[in-house]
Amino acid sequence: GLAAPAIAQSQPKIQWRCTSSFPKSLDTIYGGAEDLAKYVREATDGNFDIQVFAAGEIVPGLQAADAVTGNTVQMCHTASYYYVGKDPTYALGATVPFGLNARGLNAWLYYGEGIDKLNEFFATQDLVYMPGGNTGTQMGGWFRKEINTVADLNGLKMRIAGLAGQVMEKVGVVPQQIAGGDIYPSLEKGVIDAAEWIGPYDDEKLGFVKVAPYYYYPGWWEGSLALCFFFNQSEFENLPENYKSLLRTASRAANVEMLAEYDYKNPQAIQRLVQSGAQLRPFSQEILQACWNASQEVYAEINGQNAAFKSIYDSMMAFRAETYLWQQIAEYSFDTFMMIKQREGALAMQSGGQ
């Protein structure tokens, strides 16, 4: 039961700033940092106070990790693949083409030495990495015209970034780097032919359905996307142990929270999008196979010249083979049966005593 209050040994008052790579309008992904800050603030009676800033308030969204390395801010919330220009190894803390789905990624990160191996690399960048959210499998993006064959990709101007852009280039796409707010006008004017963003809930806000109605899936380059927290290494090391542990706990909590929020909001958003005219289209097996082959070329090139990348990639890919073996059995067969029932219309209105 309750005893008399004790004098705490180590709850120093600390104020930190966290810069997010995202605008507040992307409430689910931006919310990951707000969640962590809230959990930490509440657990410490406000003694450890993290203020979250939206992209652009302190530094632009794509400079968040630099601001942490340089100690402009103590921490950020970002997607580590934004920084593949510094080193492709950054991508492995977020997602890589034909990588792991959300459950596989968490399993590898928390139990398959993922976090530890990533932090060996991130230590060279003066960063400490913790997973901090997941979007689930993303959509493949919005296209102005249907694409059925690899030939249809030839010369296609698509807004797509990072390693996925490199893969797309090998199958004929002309990848474009365009900030979120500029995608819609570029699609509308035909400056680009296609654009990938995130998934139904976020994509809906940008209104792509009106100008590029063919909505392809899956986003094979983001079988799941891990968001992350980066902490400045010396700032983190200077924290008392209780605060370090609390950050680890709160980042796990923020991780499950974001995925649950996307998984709750996306089903409603996809239905609204279809009602608004979105034409759902699966990528053809021909296209998926060509992109798979291209991704193997990209990986071989990077692995041949980047030992840090190869070490982490090998670990992730060894687990990839195992998780997709096991997931076929119980999970996939259960999901398949439930999806058959969904298509039969049997899942609606089961509640009554009828």
Place this chain on the structure above:
Amino acid sequence: GLAAPAIAQSQPKIQWRCTSSFPKSLDTIYGGAEDLAKYVREATDGNFDIQVFAAGEIVPGLQAADAVTGNTVQMCHTASYYYVGKDPTYALGATVPFGLNARGLNAWLYYGEGIDKLNEFFATQDLVYMPGGNTGTQMGGWFRKEINTVADLNGLKMRIAGLAGQVMEKVGVVPQQIAGGDIYPSLEKGVIDAAEWIGPYDDEKLGFVKVAPYYYYPGWWEGSLALCFFFNQSEFENLPENYKSLLRTASRAANVEMLAEYDYKNPQAIQRLVQSGAQLRPFSQEILQACWNASQEVYAEINGQNAAFKSIYDSMMAFRAETYLWQQIAEYSFDTFMMIKQREGALAMQSGGQ
């Protein structure tokens, strides 16, 4: 940066006892309570100290919730469907036949009013409920003989509990309640013909493969299983707000942690089991369909006489229809492609610069 240590306003020294429904030998599922206790202890410099006791140390595993209601202990870690004998509504805090997979369940619990609705019911039991772990889709269990048709189920004596037992009874099975340690000898002697337990990692420890080698999937009665923490309501309400918040955060962290651990360990265990002679068998569509129909009868019976169950069930099932619509699109098509690659043998050894 770091400022001078402040006097904490509210970190009282508290010692709690948590009784687990599980033995220490089931390290992953038992570990959920240890994880939460560790997170809380570390974040409070040991001021909030939760001691975890294995099943049987204070009360038997299936009396954990009663021990919390009666305030023998302040909290427990359990699967709420163990208590369907008191009220079938308890099942909805764990899993129900043909219910939600792990991602769907988390989405409904955290965002689809699941936790709030469950706590309206659990308040009547003097309990506060928080999700605290997930096993993923379980296996359908170990059978001494192959079963292909509904006729093969007739008279089959199977160790299976709760609502799933009621469903199985409608398709001819004779459900048996047998504690974990007694399952193996019962199978060996032929006292029972089949037994379900959890999944590869846990099932391997009990050695079922030697006496009942046909390993069926999926466990349609546990598309995922949420473990939970129950807190004695008045003990919880008496906590300072910072400790309440920390318990909510730590339970989220324990949730993601357990699922990641199962998802990491099961792939290796299923391979060892197959090497030891396990014969993997999917339930036939005929059997799944018959069990689906039987489950609808069971739900209709309960909904007709239990308003608390119906209210929560309706909420869960409304979301079930939505989540299995959305999951078909990006997630399922991505997973399917990756599983095709797994079957082709293309996922192994992708790392080299070859």
